[in-house]
Amino acid sequence: MKNLIKSILTVMAVAFTITTSAQEAEKNYDQGFRLGIGISGGLPLDDPYDFNLGADARLQYDLSKKYSITFTTGFSNFFVSGDDNDLGYIPAKAGFKAFVLKDQLYLMGEVGAAFAVTNGYDKTSLILSPTIGYATSAIDISLRYEHFNDFPVLDGASVDTGLGLISLRIAYGFKL
Template identity: 40%
Template structure:
């Protein structure tokens, strides 16, 4: 639990420093593509120790305060003890809300995780988080991501989830 607390404390400090004293930024609208990497620690009681991933995220701005997202990539959850690693391709859709406090945003996503090992079934994925996007394209966020696997999957674990940090670079298309 200490690692999770430290992870979110570090993210909160980064967002606080980034937003303190910052005047309102003019957020450009349009379509953006973000390329990101993430790392996280599994929640308490999970059969996994940590996760690593990479993704592409399209962002479709509906207004300066609201965007839709579509993302896909690759994630590997590293098993602890004798639990096998779990590799999957996440495909998620979501919503980003910008409360007009610098580049701060809230993000919620849901989708599917397509297991890549023989006998793996599709998992349900959901996540929620907080982030900050700078005008130069740099983006950092912290999220909780939960996974619900099909019980008939050969890689089945009763419950999985991770607290993760994502570092990305986005640019306008």
């Protein structure tokens, strides 16, 4: 256990040093907020869901030219064949974005909650979401995998939890 704590503290210290060094090297960089408005569509990896559509808003604070923190929310819906089977939810995610190639290609990780809001389903699920994307000063296109720990899926004849989703997001972004 002590080794695990030491390892975590070492990783945090290295990350802090890298971030501090990057900020010192970019003293003239104008830190600030950006807002992105996006739409997304995706394919659920589990039954009974057919597809997913959503819209979101992402607030981003640029720590440096290469690193940002994000907060994303919106509304998305898992569509299911039949009447009154859809699962609509409001995601609330916080994340860290790192630009890795020419300040346009980025990797991002988000974690948060999905609040179910349709058809009397009242579970809240943990969301884990790794993302790869490409951004310019106005356009952001990304591909992400999302895992919902507590949303129901069909596993053969039984109902289980743990829904996966692969989704494409296209957004317009601007400085605030």
